Amino acid sequence: MNASSPTTIDVTLGERSYPVWIGRGLLGDSTRWRARLRGRHALVVSNTTVAPLYLERVAQGLAGLAWASFQLDDGEAHKSFANVERVLEALAKLGATRDACVIALGGGVVGDLAGFSAACWMRGIDFIQMPTTLLAMVDSSVGGKTGVNLPAGKNLVGAFHQPRAVVADIDTLATLPDREYRAGLAEVVKGAAIGDEPFFAWLEAHADALAARDEAAVIEAIARKVAYKAGVVARDETEQGERALLNLGHTFGHALETAGRYTTLLHGEGVAVGMLLAARLSERLDMSAAADTARLQRLLVRIGLPVAIPPGMDAEQLLALMRLDKKNTAGTLRLILWCGIGKAEIVAGVNENDVLAVLREATA
Structure with missing residues (x-):
């Protein structure tokens, strides 16, 4: 190249x-x-x-x-x-x-x-x-x-x-330091998780090559993720609908970043943990299966990303930060959840008690 x-x-x-x-x-x-x-x-x-x-x-x-x-x-x-x-x-x-x-x-x-x-x-x-x-x-x-x-x-x-x-x-x-490189892979996984199951399977098959920064695998991963996002942006430039799906894990992740004063977690690390929390919430709401959550967690772990909330963070504080998210409407939580790998949806009016239960379990 x-x-x-x-x-x-x-x-x-x-x-x-x-x-x-x-x-x-x-x-x-x-x-x-x-x-x-x-x-x-x-x-x-x-x-x-x-x-x-x-x-x-x-x-x-x-x-x-x-x-x-x-x-x-x-x-x-x-x-x-x-x-x-x-x-x-x-x-x-x-x-x-x-x-x-x-x-x-x-x-x-x-x-x-x-x-x-x-x-x-x-x-x-x-x-x-x-x-x-x-x-x-x-x-x-x-x-x-x-x-x-x-x-x-x-x-x-x-x-x-x-x-x-x-x-x-x-x-x-x-x-690029290894930690920042791995943080970038979180956004690649996110794109596959919300809209491209074959790409998710490709990532599982090439996780070791990506972790080792194999040039061909890296270029392929970048190109596939950019092509997916370009299509979404072309259809919904100002995030009136479909583009909001690109925020899977971000409401949780931004709260984690803010709680850590932007020094505890890199953005991609926050997205990784946030995606897993969103998956657990989706599972709790009977939108997805436990097998999907486990598959996501395995891939994140294989490429070296965190999957747990950092110690010392408080569930109630994280929920309060999530209430400030830009996607929320009419004072209620509006989250991107999923229905299994490759399928996500916008869910308005999410019950805060369910969110808090997921956060408490993860911070226990």
């Missing part, structure tokens, strides 16, 4: 359609991605971990443009309004006009914050996603969700703002 022949998946949204390129050497392949820039100004938003490794590759492709870079500290805790303001100030200092482009070079935190900043500057300018983590490649870089956290909860402020392109250079995974 080289930069001249990446796997390409198109997100089809009319005039706002864009390609997702997956392959090796893509950051340095500026002839491909620079064509997506329409103006003369560019701001590269990255973080203090990623920029020293990959900023120079991107910089070479920006020769001749008026560009600058802005670096966040690394971590979910820095996806804040304060840093949005700093990005906007960097755009102002650059003199960025309405045809400027923000380039998000990093993981999901960088992508979410850079995209939200681009959505705010002059009521919306272009941005390009250059995800450097597996989690961002398979999930947050695709679909146009951007946003920031509040102390009250994760991603409570945001906007739908589609990128001009997604450049998923798998060379960046070579420097």
Whole structure:
């Protein structure tokens, strides 16, 4: 696999359609991605971990443009309004006009914050996603969700703002710590769990190869997950229906992340535990079988993901945090549950006593 022949998946949204390129050497392949820039100004938003490794590759492709870079500290805790303001100030200092482009070079935190900043500057300018983590490649870089956290909860402020392109250079995974790599696999499992049973079976068959970062298996997994999500986004861009299914495990997971002050669990780890909690709740509500829950747990364990709530977390506190989730309506819990592997549904008015029972059992 080289930069001249990446796997390409198109997100089809009319005039706002864009390609997702997956392959090796893509950051340095500026002839491909620079064509997506329409103006003369560019701001590269990255973080203090990623920029020293990959900023120079991107910089070479920006020769001749008026560009600058802005670096966040690394971590979910820095996806804040304060840093949005700093990005906007960097755009102002650059003199960025309405045809400027923000380039998000990093993981999901960088992508979410850079995209939200681009959505705010002059009521919306272009941005390009250059995800450097597996989690961002398979999930947050695709679909146009951007946003920031509040102390009250994760991603409570945001906007739908589609990128001009997604450049998923798998060379960046070579420097990704094992824990973060495994966290990315959680989103791959989630996509299969909610809408693609054959893909779930493929993951079971290739779990060892994925855990070992086999290149062919990794590219196949990324491409299949992105293709699935691209189809969902094309049918329901602003999450009025089907796209909400992509949040399986997220209401539980976001509560776990918030309870841990974004330092105890990575996002993908929260999703992994959250998916299993959602599966147990589905089983409790007679929507799915115990065998499905066991199959999910086995796969998560095989690829090295956590399946238990961290010690010290309180069931009642987690439920209170779940009440703040954006998917809730009319003061009642609205959760994504499943009917077995490959089938999920939105369930409104979930009884809090059932949720609390699942949480208490898991925190006992």
